[in-house]
Amino acid sequence: xxQVEQRPPHLSVREGDSAIIxxxxxxxxxxxxxxxxxxxxxxxxxxxxxLSNVDRKEEQGLTVLLNKKDKRxxxxxxxxxxxxxxxxxxxxxxxxxxxxxxxGSGTQLTVMx
Amino acid sequence: EAAVTQSPRNKVAVTxxxxxxxxxxxxxxxxxxxxxxxxxxxxxxxxxxxxxxxxEKGDIxxxxxxxxxxxxxxxxxxxxxxxxxxxxxxxxxxxxxQNTEVFFGKGTRxxxx
Numbered sequence: 169x170x171q172v173e174q175r176p177p178h179l180s181v182r183e184g185d186s187a188i189i190x191x192x193x194x195x196x197x198x199x200x201x202x203x204x205x206x207x208x209x210x211x212x213x214x215x216x217x218x219l220s221n222v223d224r225k226e227e228q229g230l231t232v233l234l235n236k237k238d239k240r241x242x243x244x245x246x247x248x249x250x251x252x253x254x255x256x257x258x259x260x261x262x263x264x265x266x267x268x269x270x271x272g273s274g275t276q277l278t279v280m281x
Numbered sequence: 282e283a284a285v286t287q288s289p290r291n292k293v294a295v296t297x298x299x300x301x302x303x304x305x306x307x308x309x310x311x312x313x314x315x316x317x318x319x320x321x322x323x324x325x326x327x328x329x330x331x332x333x334x335x336x337e338k339g340d341i342x343x344x345x346x347x348x349x350x351x352x353x354x355x356x357x358x359x360x361x362x363x364x365x366x367x368x369x370x371x372x373x374x375x376x377x378x379q380n381t382e383v384f385f386g387k388g389t390r391x392x393x394x
Contacts, residue, residue, distance in 0.1 A: 169340075174323070204385075211285070211371060211385035212324075257323055268339070269314075269383060271323035 170195040174258055174272025182280055187245040189275045191258035194239065200261040201234055202269070203243045207254045215243070215256075248279040284308065287372050287386035294393050300359040302389050304372030312375045313355035314383070315339075315347060317368040324371060330355055362393045 171194045181187045202217035216232050225232045231244040258272040284307045294300045311332045316324040326339030328347035336347040346358040375383035
């Protein structure tokens with residue numbers, strides 16, 4: 169079945185710097201890709217999602233890149249601020265049937281003032 | 282705003298006891314999910330449901346049962362709780378098909394002693 173690896177597990181950046189989180193997946197038929205943010209003590213909040221026919225999507229300081237050849241998904245926070253400090257998860261879904269999300273193991277992002 | 286409510290938010294249970302985690306959604310979504318979150322594993326799918334009366338096994342169903350008595354409610358049942366089931370559990374709801382957002386509850390922290 170699909171395997172998703174996420175790195176780095178921990179990331180610390182200064183305010184205003186960019187932060188990049190990467191996920192790799194194994195199933196070339198993966199059709200749906202998303203990024204979630206989890207703040208302390210809270211559930212997961214969807215940041216952005218793309219289908220497999222999209223290579224790049226930008227919204228509100230976030231950029232999602234999808235490289236289907238390398239089976240790599242990335243999230244770039246272009247100018248991080250302390251409010252971005254949280255755990256970030258990638259989640260993918262295969263093209264077949266059951267609409268299940270398969271999550272990466274998460275990245276703890278800390279943005280220092 | 283889409284809402285997924287979990288109860289209880291915190292629970293301490295004894296080994297061998299029965300635990301029921303409840304989830305209610307007001308989104309009128311067909312699909313509901315139970316995940317557990319453990320450090321280093323991200324979120325792993327335990328059970329899910331396509332609608333009232335349906336339950337399906339996810340990736341790690343052993344030791345868990347699920348019940349979907351209505352569109353709004355989806356319960357996770359631990360008949361004989363074990364310390365290895367100590368975790369944070371998240372319920373989620375979403376519509377059929379891809380490119381639709383999945384909404385998460387705030388989580389239930391379960392400790393089995």
